[in-house]
Amino acid sequence: MSEDRPLPFVYQFMAGAVAGISEVLIMYPLDVVKTRMQLQVGSGAEAEYSGVIDCFSKIIKNEGFGTLYRGILPPILMEAPKRATKFAANDEWGKFYRRQFGVDKMNQPLSVLTGATAGATEAFVVVPFELVKIRLQDKNSKYKNALDVLKKTVNGEGLASLYNGLEATMWRQSIWNAGYFGIIFQVKSLLPEPVTESQKTRNDLLSGFIGGTVGTMLNTPFDVVKSRIQRSPRIPGVVPKYNWTPNSLVIVFKEEGFRALYKGFLPKVLRLGPGGGIMLVVYNTTMNFFRGVYYGDKKEERKNVN
Template sequence: MSKPATDIPIPFSVSFMAGAVAGISEILTMYPLDVVKTRVQLQDNTAKGVDRYNGMVDCFRKIIKNEGFSRLYRGIAAPIMMEAPKRATKFAANDEWGKIWRNVFGQEKMTQGLSVLTGASAGATESFVVVPFELVKIRLQDKASKYTGMADVVKHIVKTDGVLGMYTGLESTLWRHIAWNAGYFGIIHQVKGALPKAESKKGAMVNDLIAGSIGGTVGTILNTPFDVVKSRIQNTVKVPGVTPKYNWTVPAVATVAREEGFGALYKGFVPKVLRLGPGGGILLVVFTAVIDTWKKTQVTA
């Protein structure tokens, strides 16, 4: 008798592979929005004239006009290399932490609270994987960047700050990923429970797209302030004997709000949510499709 596909346990390696495929699919589709988001976030009150971006559309226009269309894909090698381990870690860690927390709290199935806790735990785990890649990406995306490529960034950072310099911004990255994943996986659980049960494969895909997109939007609302200061922290070149203006997350958030207004903590929000809202849906749809395909190969007569 064949074993129902829904009852087949998913190994860590399969979750990891599915997350990797989902991540690469999302980054190839949405990367230009990430470049624009970073540019807007790095901009402070000193930017003037052609260096001043008045929103997402203006930033797109000026990059293409002044630097060429290809600049929208500047630094994509780092995130492509990052997306496989990053998204793979996200989904695989979420599955593994889900098992751990269900055992700790004696729950057979996930609840809303466990989904938030599991997502936060997965986000913290993911942070340790992504920091070096994020650091390289931010340095390359900056308009003032003089680096010739990924290897040049790594060489410069290691030379000036040592190997641990590749983990500049770890603390702010932890805040960013904990907030996003808690919101993303928590909302997915809630939305899926509220949606009508899918009666077909297409219906299930639509439900995943809706839940993932809403989850991505909520996660983005929660983590954008941390993302803004993370970009500032990672783009700061350390000077011996000088304390960086942007150093730790909470003081940096307070500094940006005080000097530029609360709204500055949501700089780059529009391109970010346009990427991670639909991007969250793409992630969930592709991840689920890969898992379902694997399950079909495991069903035996």
């Protein structure tokens, strides 16, 4: 079944939603660990969590296994529009850039540009959900649940505060998507052309894993400052310590060193490496299913007309 056959936007949206929810249900505990490690200030003996295993064990021992899924509702609600927007925007921006540059097929530079633009588009969807999730995942969280975060944030900081961290999120999403989709294109071009479905799945898993890993290597510093920006409440008349991305990067670097910009990297890459592969396989499989349904229906319509 050809992947070149286009589908209406609604099918891209649904396939992206299925892919995103599948990934978050499988990989979410690693996201909780990543956030905990990003929010802790200090390193070495000063740090509460010395590593991924230590963080996992302390959360389970001191707070219970269920804490590893604390705050999962916002990501589940977010993942459908987020991942759907990611893949649909990538497809639509790809078509746009090919028309603008007069190119018939996607190439490496266009893959990077398309991914970055899709990431910036995606940021507008994810920011409120990310803010609620971060504030729930924080060990010192004062909130009962997602609705409590939403109510107290809006009442105490204003409706616009739900977009606290938009600039940092645009950096994070754009850089990750540029790396992810750009690497996927490059890896697939180097792999043997798949003949069977199992070979295609293997290529998707491998390219998605490498793409997710590279994207994580590039965007982790921006993710660290985004977590700290969104954790901090907005108090009228008070400029928060972590505000805009460039100065927040400088603050973390000066106060905690370069390595602090990669706090939470291991659980993040453990999630987004395999998660990138899972997401790509589920997305492509779902799109192929939709193509069979969509074009199969078209054939039946033509038969009935004849």
